Amino acid sequence: MGGMIGQRRRAGELEVQARWFAGEFGREFEGTSGERIRVVQFGVWNRSAGPDFADAAVELDGVGIFRGAIEIDMDVRDWEAHGHSQNREYDGVVLHVFFERGPKRLFTRTNSHRSVPQVHLTDGHQGGSVVAPMAHPGRCARLLEKMNLDALQLELREAAALRFRRRTHHLQRVAEVHGETEALFQGVAAAMGYPGNQLPFRLLAQRLPLKRLMEAPDDIEALMFGVAGFLPVPDLFGYSAEARRYVRNLWERWWGHRDSHSALVLSPQVWRLGLQRPANHPMRRLGALVQMLRQWKVFSRLAGARQWRQVQSLLGGLTHPFWSHHYTFRSVGLEHPLCLLGRERFEEILINVLLPMSGDWEALLLLRAPEQNSRSRIAAARVLGRRADVRGLLSQAVCQQGVLQLYEDFCCRDASDCVRCPYPEQAQARCDSV
Numbered sequence: 001m002g003g004m005i006g007q008r009r010r011a012g013e014l015e016v017q018a019r020w021f022a023g024e025f026g027r028e029f030e031g032t033s034g035e036r037i038r039v040v041q042f043g044v045w046n047r048s049a050g051p052d053f054a055d056a057a058v059e060l061d062g063v064g065i066f067r068g069a070i071e072i073d074m075d076v077r078d079w080e081a082h083g084h085s086q087n088r089e090y091d092g093v094v095l096h097v098f099f100e101r102g103p104k105r106l107f108t109r110t111n112s113h114r115s116v117p118q119v120h121l122t123d124g125h126q127g128g129s130v131v132a133p134m135a136h137p138g139r140c141a142r143l144l145e146k147m148n149l150d151a152l153q154l155e156l157r158e159a160a161a162l163r164f165r166r167r168t169h170h171l172q173r174v175a176e177v178h179g180e181t182e183a184l185f186q187g188v189a190a191a192m193g194y195p196g197n198q199l200p201f202r203l204l205a206q207r208l209p210l211k212r213l214m215e216a217p218d219d220i221e222a223l224m225f226g227v228a229g230f231l232p233v234p235d236l237f238g239y240s241a242e243a244r245r246y247v248r249n250l251w252e253r254w255w256g257h258r259d260s261h262s263a264l265v266l267s268p269q270v271w272r273l274g275l276q277r278p279a280n281h282p283m284r285r286l287g288a289l290v291q292m293l294r295q296w297k298v299f300s301r302l303a304g305a306r307q308w309r310q311v312q313s314l315l316g317g318l319t320h321p322f323w324s325h326h327y328t329f330r331s332v333g334l335e336h337p338l339c340l341l342g343r344e345r346f347e348e349i350l351i352n353v354l355l356p357m358s359g360d361w362e363a364l365l366l367l368r369a370p371e372q373n374s375r376s377r378i379a380a381a382r383v384l385g386r387r388a389d390v391r392g393l394l395s396q397a398v399c400q401q402g403v404l405q406l407y408e409d410f411c412c413r414d415a416s417d418c419v420r421c422p423y424p425e426q427a428q429a430r431c432d433s434v
């Protein structure tokens with residue numbers, strides 16, 4: 001019964017979100033403190049964990065425009081009941097919208113104790129059915145929708161080239177400071193954390209440089225899991241016999257390093273756990289990175305020789321006695337082994353690290369795009385709008401990279417709902433000059 005009520009409530013929430021995103025409630029409101037609030041841009045619909053709409057912009061009369069997220073709840077009390085006030089994911093919320101306000105006045109506060117402006121919608125707005133997309137086409141989409149295919153491919157290719165140069169430059173800067181091998185390791189580690197855990201993976205590679213790890217080859221795994229903060233206490237309650245054996249072994253090896261590395265251990269707050277598919281859990285990814293390190297010589301030799309197919313088969317063939325069968329320490333063992341480092345991860349490493357590091361732009365031009373994720377779908381919806389050939393365009397890695405670059409350079413910085421974004425005029429000028 002409770003489940004059904006929960007489902008109905010969830011359906012009602014989705015309906016309200018769809019109506020909000022379609023602009024049905026309008027964009028100008030009086031906040032619960034009497035302030036005038038204008039939604040400058042509705043942002044993009046976040047279909048995973050975290051606030052409902054990201055990259056929105058809200059104008060508070062007389063105060064300014066604030067870029068951030070919008071959370072929509074059926075009841076103002078849901079903010080506390082769902083733990084948003086303790087959750088750092090909700091620190092960036094700039095507007096809390098709700099239907100029910102309860103018997104007494106409740107304020108919305110973030111984990112950092114910031115007060116969030118509130119909008120109370122009325123019941124009269126509910127009903128009907130709306131199917132809303134994840135993002136609305138932007139002002140530039142009107143131009144790009146009409147552009148001929150060759151011109152558009154050129155436009156996206158230029159954006160992708162800029163992205164590629166920036167990546168190369170970034171990796172070169174790391175190499176100047178830490179050396180090429182460490183730059184490769186840091187880049188690969190960060191790519192293993194995508195999406196959501198690039199930072200802790202990068203920190204891990206910085207705190208445990210390859211050189212130090214290679215000095216204790218038998219302890220690499222224990223060091224990585226220990227410094228990641230994944231071995232806090234040897235509490236093995238609820239673990240399977242296999243997991244116990246594995247974790248005990250890690251613990252015994254970590255024990256000898258624990259004191260000397262205690263200052264390096266990552267705080268649990270830097271990890272985003274539970275946002276991804278189970279197979280992409282950071283513990284599992286860390287297990288895969290450890291196995292990569294065991295093949296590092298071969299891997300870096302193949303990468304240095306730009307032998308991308310061989311790199312793919314090396315990474316695709318990696319297995320791990322525990323992580324090939326488990327998502328986390330506590331998960332039930334899988335009947336059939338699961339690929340440790342699949343095609344998607346290889347492509348992420350290839351596009352973001354190996355190609356820019358080796359300057360192999362030509363290989364990117366020939367590459368098929370990785371499967372679309374929500375970010376690339378949103379970027380395409382914003383920039384390319386309803387072009388009939390979007391799928392075909394985005395099947396080329398270079399075009400996908402170009403769309404992502406435009407989205408990050410313009411959409412992610414805009415707080416005017418496209419009005420003051422310079423991109424449409426820049427693209428038009430390039431079009432006119434051809």
Ligand code: SF4
Pocket residue numbers: 137138139140141382383406407410411412414417418421422423424
């Ligand atoms: S912000 Fe700029 S680039 Fe993004 S959709 Fe609007 S006009 Fe296009």
